[in-house]
Amino acid sequence: MPPKSKAPQKGKAPAKRKLAEEFSPGEVLTDTFKKQWKLGHPVGKGGFGMLYLAHENSPKPVGSDAPFVIKVEPSENGPLFSELKFYMRAAKPDLITNWVKSKKLKYLGVPKYWGSGLYEKGGKRYRFMVMDRFGKDLQKIFEENDRQFARKTVLQLGLRILDTLEYIHEHEYVHADIKASNLLLDYKNPNQVYLVDYGLAYRYSPDGVHKEYKEDPKRCHDGTIEFTSIDAHCGVYPSRRSDLEILGYCMIQWLCGKLPWEKNLKDPCYVRDYKVKSRENLSVFMEECFSEGDKPNELIKYMQEVRSLEYNDKPSYQKLRNILLEGLKSFKAKDDDKLDFSVLSVNKISRSPKKKTQKKISLKTETPDDELDAPPSKKVRTSSLKKEENGIKEKTSATSKKKLMETSTQTSPGISKSGRGRGRGRGKPRKT
Secondary structure, three states: OOOOOOOOOOOOOOOOOOOOOOOOOOOOEOOOOOOOEEEEEEEOOOOOOEEEEEEEOOOOOOOOOOEEEEEEEEEOOOHHHHHHHHHOOOOOOOHHHHHHHHHHOOOOOOOOOOEEEEEEEEEEEEEEEEEEEEEEEHHHHHHHOOOOHHHHHHHHHHHHOOOHHHHHHHEEEEEOOOHHEEEEEEEEEEEEEEEEOOOEEEEEEHHOOOOOOOOOOOOEEEEEEEOOOOHHOOOOOOOOHHHHHHHHHHHHHHHHHHHHHHHHHOOOOHHHHHHHHHHHHHHHHHHHHHHOOOHHHHHHHHHHHHOOOOOOOOOHHHHHHHHHHHHHHHHHOOOOOOOOOOOOOOOOOOOOOOOOOOOOOOOOOOOOOOOOOOHHHOOOOOOOOOOOOOOOOOOOOOHHHHHHHHHHHHHOOOOOOOOOOOOOOOOOOOOO
């Protein structure tokens, strides 16, 4: 692979996006095909968009069992516009149906595009898109499951995502932001998983001509910092190998709970250098992630195969699938199309034991002098960081204990024994 890029140069802060106004249930939007869609209650809200339950227009109100959702955002914002370009070119229902038949798949984890358009209200213009409705995202399930999935589940997720990536890549796009929060279970079938959010999707091969490798300091570190590819860290537009590298990081995290560079996500150059060092010595990297003797050999082989790819190489998706299938066979499991997210699943893999002193990988960490000059749709995304709290045991003398017992009657009954609660970051604290 090409060498590392220099630290990104300073630029202007991205323009602030406008917030979406909340519409009342019952409003009717007309798409470009003159098809009318009725809005139900909102089911999601982002920094600049709203997600509503929806159904084809009828006299009845939209119920909680609506099969569609509509994403709405102010027309000046960029993410939905970027997504629409992908959906209109590559996610039409007939294209997906024909692919599933030709590849003899049971389903394909790409949301179908059902329509889009512009809507005006109160002198403001909004862009909208109609999609299938989905269920829970994998990040929520991951957190509920003590930040670990069963080995069988991880490999099956990898197989399904490889099917999805092959389809996307064959239609000239890469996703560039694969992560658990962008993987949703089907609304009715929890054994099917779909890759959503194509706001960072990039057309890497327009009309069959692959983009050239070119580093751009203004684009350094695009994507979600934990998982984004080394190419993206260097300011290079994503390619097929980028998606496969990101998937590899995801699978490793789902098995071991935490990637080693997650302790310093605020320094993107540190994360980049750690990934480069890990790529150069996969054995050491896997030892950091997993306890001795429990390293999943199939993920080592998977990362080795991805590492061998050049920027414009077409991957052998079947070879990658075979690696994961061999992994299943190694512990007498099989791809039975059933995703088991139960906490007590028997085929989990041991995590690395926590050590008091950890050996650090020697890295030449660069601190960026400046901030990124990136367009709004390419802003660096960081996942929620979970703060671990370690209780500090204090030695109390017998005299002190006696004194505490004498004064305990004055303590408010609402205070816990420990006298302190659990601090929270942006999400639930990880169980320790």
